[in-house]
Amino acid sequence: MEQKTCIAMIPCPGLSHLIPFVEFAKLLVLHHNNFHVTFLIPTLGSPTPSTKSILNSLPPNIDFTFLPQINIQDLPPNIHIATQMKLTVKHSIPYLHQEVNKIVTCSKTNFVGLVFDLFSSDVIDIAKKFNLMSYIFATSSVISLQFCLNLPKLDESVSFEFMDTTKTFDIPVSNVSFKVNDFPDPVLFGRSSETYKAFLCACQILSLVDGVIINSFTYLEHDAIKSIQDIICVYPVGPIIQRESKSKENKLECITWLNNKPSKSVLFISFGSGGALTHEQINEIAFGLESSGCNFLWVIRIPNKHSSSAYFSGSSKKGNFNYTLDDDPLNYLPLGFLERTKDQGLVVPSWAPQVEILSHSSTGGFLTHCGWSSSLEGLVYGVPMIAWPLFAEQRMNAASLTDVFKVAVRPKIDDEDGIVKGEEVARVIKIIMNQYSRDGEGLQLRKRIEDLRVEAAAAAVSEDGSSRRALSSLVLKWEERVTLRN
Incomplete structure (x- = not known):
């Protein structure tokens, strides 16, 4: 042999x-x-x-x-x-x-x-x-x-x-x-x-x-x-x-929910397997999502002041974080948020099948931490992005996605407290999710990422x-x- x-x-x-x-x-x-x-x-x-x-x-x-x-x-x-x-x-x-x-x-x-x-x-x-x-x-x-x-x-x-x-x-x-x-x-x-x-x-x-x-x-x-x-x-x-998520956690719920939403109408929000946000930043994202009126699917984990706190654990279970309340991440959302947005969004704790969500016809935008694997998945499936880097080389990836590849928009961080305000969250959402706009920044992002989607397939498949x-x-x-x- x-x-x-x-x-x-x-x-x-x-x-x-x-x-x-x-x-x-x-x-x-x-x-x-x-x-x-x-x-x-x-x-x-x-x-x-x-x-x-x-x-x-x-x-x-x-x-x-x-x-x-x-x-x-x-x-x-x-x-x-x-x-x-x-x-x-x-x-x-x-x-x-x-x-x-x-x-x-x-x-x-x-x-x-x-x-x-x-x-x-x-x-x-x-x-x-x-x-x-x-x-x-x-x-x-x-x-x-x-x-x-x-x-x-x-x-x-x-x-x-x-x-x-x-x-x-x-x-x-x-x-x-x-x-x-x-x-x-x-x-x-x-x-x-x-x-x-x-x-x-x-x-x-x-x-x-x-x-x-x-x-x-x-x-x-x-x-x-x-x-x-x-x-x-x-x-x-x-x-x-x-090409396929290994875990089935939250998969049925996410895909069933997406199946009932119009084409390219949903913003997918995920900060990867290792990213975390502060409680204050979670509140601002919730405010921005609600005020934007956009459909959304949000993967949320327990807040932490250290953005990389979940990196090695790949988990958001209590014990990896500094909070002592109940370990259900949904408990950290603003009071009444889930009820007010029940027809607009779906919030799932800790993990979602990212590949299946990005490839779904109802997904029209991706708010991402700009890990390189997630960035490539957005490119492969032709989903324009909101670049929200947290740690490691993610800020350089975010700059590349926005300024070099021109497939993303990056929200502005408030100079005083270092977070992205809800109004700014709503602003960038409207840029990438207005699929009916025939001019402006959103249209150019969608044209560019479609071009890259085709070229990515040609490079790897042919x-x-x-x-x-x-x-x-x-x-x-x-x-x-x-x-x-x-």
């Missing part, structure tokens, strides 16, 4: 990183069935039920191993999520070494390379030790990758001025200036912080890998891809998204699509390594 070519993938903790890795692995073995993928998964505490569900449904050509759990007590207290992810992987290096050694010594496969996350970049030392090819799978945009590639040069060549959040900074793509305040979280902590130093170290490793696999497509980010091709070998293989060609080019590199070894 012919030996399969083996790739090991090492995502960092967090569902928003694991899911794109899994979907890429499934795409790889679907179109190239001579490949086998092994997931080696660092864990901070016990794997969540969502994580187990995703991994237990993998096809035969993909297997997985949970590495021994890292105890959160072994990490420094009160560290940023990015640092927490990186340290989790770093503490798992001895276990990763053991597992990679097992695969190397196995005679059943041709083991050629490691694919890992930006925050799993310490894995590169293992790749070098075992003479394996090394690739980063970027779970964000090419523009974000471009920023990461430029950060080491910035760090060496400019003063602290580029940390001034009142300023803008040019990233050489589409002649767009990004506000420093929209840079990824770790940069804004300042050069002296451990969070910044860990992020800078990860960015420096980009120049040492054999290539970067990225979940984007050429038509969407042509200029950004072109600007980095001389620096690093990049493979835009996206858009790679989930055998001659740009993303399919990029994947084939990557596979050829791995097969050449097998040939050289044999």
Whole structure:
């Protein structure tokens, strides 16, 4: 029997990183069935039920191993999520070494390379030790990758001025200036912080890998891809998204409700698997929704002052948050809101089947936290967006969606208290949800995202699509390594 070519993938903790890795692995073995993928998964505490569900449904050509759990007590207290992810992987290096050694010594496969996350970049030392090819799978945009590639040069060549959040900074793509305040979280902590130093170290490793696999497509980010091709070998293989939600929680209720609403009349509101809002901000969103008169489907979780509070848990159960009231998120809505809007909206706690909702004919808008996977899902299904970033690189994604891709509108934050007021919520809703407008900003958003929807399908589905060609080019590199070894 012919030996399969083996790739090991090492995502960092967090569902928003694991899911794109899994979907890429499934795409790889679907179109190239001579490949086998092994997931080696660092864990901070016990794997969540969502994580187990995703991994237990993998096809035969993909297997997985949970590495021994890292105890959160072994990490420094009160560290940023990015640092927490990186340290989790770093503490798992001895276990990763053991597992990679097992695969190397196995005679059943041709083991050629490691694919890992930006925050799993310490894995590169293992790749070098075992003479394996090394690739980063970027779970964000090419523009974000471009920023990461430029950060080491910035760090060496400019003063602290580029940390001034009142300023803008040019990233050489589409002649767009990004506000420093929209840079990824770790940069804004300042050069002296451990969070910044860990992020800078990860960015420096980009120049040492054999290539970067990225979940984007050429038509969407042509200029950004072109600007980095001389620096690093990049493979835009996206858009790679989930085509079916794994959990059935709230699914029947959501789809039944959507089936009774007019075409493109519903605004879907979700802040991803890891985002949270303050109680005050939830009240303002409720006010804006009610006053807009727009149909809405809102996924709500218990409020928290930390926007990333649900990131690792993937849950909004009491104990992950600082509130002590009943743990039903609906209890935090304004008094009488559900009754007053019972014909206008549906509010579901904690989770909803996002893919099925975005692909439903009744959905006409998407208020999103701008995680890259959610942004791509909005693009794939042609749903104009309200960009509402919370943490990580989401603000840079929001700026890209609005200023570069031109498929979203971004609400203005009140300068005094740092929240988006209800009047502003209603204003942006009306921009993207007025489907009968024959002019103005909303019409242009809908035209642009329809164009990108068509191009996204062409890139990923057509055998001659740009993303399919990029994947084939990557596979050829791995097969050449097998040939050289044999």
